[in-house]
Amino acid sequence: MATNTVSQKTLPGPFALPLLGRGANMAKVFVDVWTNTSRLHDTYGDVVALAQGDPTYVFAFGPALNFQLLSQPALFLGGKEKIMKGMKDPILRRLFLPNLLNMNGERHKQQRHLMLPAFHARQIGRYHDDMAALTQRMLERWQSLSQVELYAEMKRLTQRITVKTLLGLDDERVIDQIGTLFQQLMASMEWLMFTPSIDVPGMPYHRTLKLARQWESFLHALIAQKRQEAEATDVLAALVQAHDEDGTRLTDDELFSQTFFLYAAGHVTTSTTLSWTIFLLHQHPRIHADLLAELDGTLHGEVPTFASLQHLSLLDGVIKESLRLLPPTPTSMRTTAMPCELGGFALPKGATIFYSPFLTHRLPELYEEPDRFLPQRWETLSRTPYEYLPFAAGPHRCIAAEFALLEIKVVVAMLIQQYRLAVVPNARIEPKGSETAPAHGMPMRIFPQDRRFERVPVRGNIHRLVEFG
Numbered sequence: 212m213a214t215n216t217v218s219q220k221t222l223p224g225p226f227a228l229p230l231l232g233r234g235a236n237m238a239k240v241f242v243d244v245w246t247n248t249s250r251l252h253d254t255y256g257d258v259v260a261l262a263q264g265d266p267t268y269v270f271a272f273g274p275a276l277n278f279q280l281l282s283q284p285a286l287f288l289g290g291k292e293k294i295m296k297g298m299k300d301p302i303l304r305r306l307f308l309p310n311l312l313n314m315n316g317e318r319h320k321q322q323r324h325l326m327l328p329a330f331h332a333r334q335i336g337r338y339h340d341d342m343a344a345l346t347q348r349m350l351e352r353w354q355s356l357s358q359v360e361l362y363a364e365m366k367r368l369t370q371r372i373t374v375k376t377l378l379g380l381d382d383e384r385v386i387d388q389i390g391t392l393f394q395q396l397m398a399s400m401e402w403l404m405f406t407p408s409i410d411v412p413g414m415p416y417h418r419t420l421k422l423a424r425q426w427e428s429f430l431h432a433l434i435a436q437k438r439q440e441a442e443a444t445d446v447l448a449a450l451v452q453a454h455d456e457d458g459t460r461l462t463d464d465e466l467f468s469q470t471f472f473l474y475a476a477g478h479v480t481t482s483t484t485l486s487w488t489i490f491l492l493h494q495h496p497r498i499h500a501d502l503l504a505e506l507d508g509t510l511h512g513e514v515p516t517f518a519s520l521q522h523l524s525l526l527d528g529v530i531k532e533s534l535r536l537l538p539p540t541p542t543s544m545r546t547t548a549m550p551c552e553l554g555g556f557a558l559p560k561g562a563t564i565f566y567s568p569f570l571t572h573r574l575p576e577l578y579e580e581p582d583r584f585l586p587q588r589w590e591t592l593s594r595t596p597y598e599y600l601p602f603a604a605g606p607h608r609c610i611a612a613e614f615a616l617l618e619i620k621v622v623v624a625m626l627i628q629q630y631r632l633a634v635v636p637n638a639r640i641e642p643k644g645s646e647t648a649p650a651h652g653m654p655m656r657i658f659p660q661d662r663r664f665e666r667v668p669v670r671g672n673i674h675r676l677v678e679f680g
């Protein structure tokens with residue numbers, strides 16, 4: 212898809228501030244990626260340099276460039292290896308680097324091929340009962356509560372579902388310990404950007420290494436256990452058993468990195484989508500009522516089965532629309548493997564290119580009234596993988612998209628049949644600057660499902676992102 216004409220024009224984009232350079236522009240964009248990617252696109256067009264004329268950090272907007280970027284994996288490499296190259300310690304490298312997203316070429320193909328069967332429809336169907344049982348347990352716990360912080364609840368639930376389906380563990384104490392270990396590691400990692408990599412007690416780097424070692428010993432012990440359990444049906448067991456035609460298997464180190472990434476990717480994204488889907492539904496009373504009617508008509512108050520979920524077209528539209536408006540990965544990146552052109556501009560080897568599912572999903576030429584939550588649009592609308600891409604597209608498309616959709620559908624269908632939630636009036640509701648997770652949580656009052664659907668006034672920049680009709 213490369214065009215032959217490479218423009219000699221300067222790449223458009225904002226000026227770099229004197230002394231601060233491109234880094235300041237980067238910080239400025241990612242402090243509110245939602246507003247700023249739209250502004251960059253509106254001001255400069257489809258290909259925009261982070262700093263005018265600098266081809267090393269570029270935004271590429273719209274379906275044609277998404278296609279160019281995501282369908283040529285040999286030219287545009289996946290992953291964040293470039294920004295993680297500062298990670299010198301072997302254990303951090305083992306934990307964060309050799310996962311599918313960071314792999315390219317033959318290695319990516321081979322590892323993905325080994326991992327795919329664990330996410331095939333037949334295998335995913337087996338996870339359904341665990342998803343439903345853990346959701347039911349949460350809903351029963353809610354019976355004694357009048358208010359919840361929905362995002363915290365969704366994180367807890369999806370973490371439990373991930374640990375059960377991915378690792379085959381269901382001891383709640385162990386699940387919560389793993390969750391705490393993960394939160395501590397992520398919190399500790401955030402400090403590494405601002406502090407030196409010195410391995411002495413008291414330093415964030417020391418703490419990060421300690422937590423990473425705990426992950427390593429926990430996962431290695433679990434992998435050894437899975438090798439003994441021929442009957443286990445969780446994802447890790449499937450990965451341990453997986454082998455190519457020539458007998459190639461994932462090594463223990465590969466299993467370790469891939470499993471850690473699956474765990475991280477598996478619950479952060481789904482909890483975010485669940486929170487926004489439930490919020491959007493409750494702020495759109497008509498759609499909420501229609502969805503409940505659809506669920507009543509098909510499920511009659513029962514837990515949705517894997518088969519019955521296939522007949523819930525409005526539920527499907529609601530989730531598609533939630534992922535369109537507030538995709539958990541609003542932007543992601545690729546790195547050029549060699550000098551090339553993009554949108555008519557010459558780029559050097561090693562350039563970082565950001566693409567934006569969020570911006571694509573808001574293009575009025577693709578989506579009428581793009582800022583409105585209109586699930587019924589999906590009854591007739593069909594979009595290519597480069598026009599609708601909450602799970603990305605091309606060879607790095609989310610391996611677990613069907614798994615995630617099943618989980619989200621089960622939880623939403625069960626939750627809204629049993630409860631009506633209402634946002635606490637005037638709560639501040641907004642996604643974080645650089646990602647979609649609600650920045651200030653989502654406080655919700657809980658009522659039995661009494662069908663008194665009503666929109667509640669809220670504050671925050673959600674009003675800039677969603678037009679509430």
Ligand code: HEM
Binds near residue numbers: 609614
């Ligand atoms: C709503 C839920 C989810 C969304 C929106 C989502 C989104 C994405 C996106 C956008 C990518 C590609 C990133 C890029 O192009 O740089 C991706 C890749 C990936 N996701 Fe997901 N994801 C979700 C759930 C999950 C779950 C539940 C798991 C695991 C259990 C998972 C595992 C992965 C893996 C392993 C990759 C890398 C695939 C590859 O590079 O071949 N995701 N996901």
